[in-house]
Amino acid sequence: MKQAPTPGTIQAIHDQPFPDLVRRAMECHHQHWNPREIQFCVLDALRTGNCSEDCAYCAQSAHHTTELKPNPLKEEASVLAGALQAKAAGATRYCMATSGRALREGPDFEHVLGIVRAVSDLGMEPCVSLGLINSAQARRLKAAGCAIYNHNLDSSRLVYERIVSTHTFDERLATIRAVRDAGLQVCCGGILGLGESVNDRIHFLHELASLDPVPDAIPINILVPIPGTPLEGMPPVPPLEVIRVIATTRILFPTSRIRLAAGRSSLGPEAQALAFLCGANSIFTGEKLLTTPGSEVDSDQALLRNLGMHSEGRVG
Numbered sequence: 001m002k003q004a005p006t007p008g009t010i011q012a013i014h015d016q017p018f019p020d021l022v023r024r025a026m027e028c029h030h031q032h033w034n035p036r037e038i039q040f041c042v043l044d045a046l047r048t049g050n051c052s053e054d055c056a057y058c059a060q061s062a063h064h065t066t067e068l069k070p071n072p073l074k075e076e077a078s079v080l081a082g083a084l085q086a087k088a089a090g091a092t093r094y095c096m097a098t099s100g101r102a103l104r105e106g107p108d109f110e111h112v113l114g115i116v117r118a119v120s121d122l123g124m125e126p127c128v129s130l131g132l133i134n135s136a137q138a139r140r141l142k143a144a145g146c147a148i149y150n151h152n153l154d155s156s157r158l159v160y161e162r163i164v165s166t167h168t169f170d171e172r173l174a175t176i177r178a179v180r181d182a183g184l185q186v187c188c189g190g191i192l193g194l195g196e197s198v199n200d201r202i203h204f205l206h207e208l209a210s211l212d213p214v215p216d217a218i219p220i221n222i223l224v225p226i227p228g229t230p231l232e233g234m235p236p237v238p239p240l241e242v243i244r245v246i247a248t249t250r251i252l253f254p255t256s257r258i259r260l261a262a263g264r265s266s267l268g269p270e271a272q273a274l275a276f277l278c279g280a281n282s283i284f285t286g287e288k289l290l291t292t293p294g295s296e297v298d299s300d301q302a303l304l305r306n307l308g309m310h311s312e313g314r315v316g
């Protein structure tokens with residue numbers, strides 16, 4: 001196993017003068033990726049709300065009183081209609097999430113397997129985020145054509161234990177191991193704006209760097225404060241702090257996809273452009289994320305055109 005960089009090394013990368021940080025991140029990005037290309041991912045909430053877990057940031061927890069209306073598992077046909085629309089809009093990856101601690105084995109899990117198969121048959125990369133899973137489930141997802149599994153560490157271990165009490169950081173690590181052992185790719189990232197310190201961000205990146213191998217994709221979400229959740233009043237994260245995290249992530253994980261995920265529109269076009277320069281090369285596009293508004297595909301395509309960039313699989 002390659003030794004993970006120490007928290008001290010990560011801090012030194014993160015804290016260096018901005019011009020040096022940006023230059024290093026750009027060099028790294030140009031060396032490993034086509035810097036004009038951005039992967040478009042579309043999210044679909046297969047089941048929403050009624051969640052037993054108490055994640056302080058989430059609209060879907062039954063522990064908080066939010067405006068969200070719970071929905072049972074979607075029918076395959078409506079998911080496929082969404083996937084086809086996403087494909088036509090230029091998305092190559094379709095990310096499907098279910099609320100809840102885990103997906104019960106039996107009809108619910110079989111239903112999702114069928115959806116994964118059908119999305120894969122459309123020629124899109126299916127990604128799922130189904131909470132905690134075991135090795136047998138991970139292997140069945142792989143066999144059904146699932147490309148990648150999303151399960152975030154969210155933040156440092158200390159912050160995690162402050163924002164979630166219904167499951168542990170170690171349970172999350174066990175799911176990530178099961179996913180990896182089944183031969184699925186791992187999508188694992190976090191959320192900025194949970195009240196964490198810079199030191200927590202360093203420790204979060206250190207946790208990601210300690211995964212062996214490191215994640216294939218790293219979503220960086222910015223908290224969207226949801227009324228009725230314990231984090232409803234959190235102050236916004238200054239965009240330059242987001243950029244520092246993106247640039248540090250690019251330097252630490254040269255060959256991982258970095259996804260500018262939830263909260264992206266709060267950055268505005270200038271900071272998004274800066275994030276792309278510093279190594280972010282994937283976004284969630286579309287009018288809706290899971291429960292919060294997203295960013296319209298047309299405006300994302302227009303932003304990229306304006307920058308002389310394009311979505312992956314599309315030229316010009």
Ligand code: DTB
Binds near residue numbers: 059
């Ligand atoms: C991830 O890192 N971000 C996605 C996905 N993985 C499943 C979720 C974003 C949700 C944003 C808040 C909402 O819409 O409720």
